[in-house]
Amino acid sequence: DVTGVQTCALPISDLVRQATTLPSDFDVARAARLLQSYAETLEEALGDNGVVTYQPDEGDPFNPRRHRQVKRQPSTDPALAGHVAAIRQPGYLDIESDSPLTPAEVVVFMAAKEEQ
Numbered sequence: 001d002v003t004g005v006q007t008c009a010l011p012i013s014d015l016v017r018q019a020t021t022l023p024s025d026f027d028v029a030r031a032a033r034l035l036q037s038y039a040e041t042l043e044e045a046l047g048d049n050g051v052v053t054y055q056p057d058e059g060d061p062f063n064p065r066r067h068r069q070v071k072r073q074p075s076t077d078p079a080l081a082g083h084v085a086a087i088r089q090p091g092y093l094d095i096e097s098d099s100p101l102t103p104a105e106v107v108v109f110m111a112a113k114e115e116q
Helices: 002-019 028-048
Strands: 051-054 067-075 084-089 091-094 099-102 104-111
Touching (some): 002 028, 067 084
Parallel strands (some): 067 104
Antiparallel strands (some): 051 091
């Protein structure tokens, strides 16, 4: 709904406008903190509108409905094949429908090829 979009977008719009007035000596560390605060503000606004970030745990089975494989990692343990090795980026979930809006980006274990 329009109110939800406004609630989510307006604080971010204000933050981005503030970024245009940064001092010339603004360093990388301060920029990283500023970007982190933008991300936190956006996540809070999304949460207020029924969208949350989520990520699987390492070792969880790969779920193509909720995860997007961005890389494979060989494993000598065949039991790990098809399981999450690492999380690259969390996804976003619509909590009302329990449906992913954006899948979490993950690295997935695959069985290592045996050398001959």
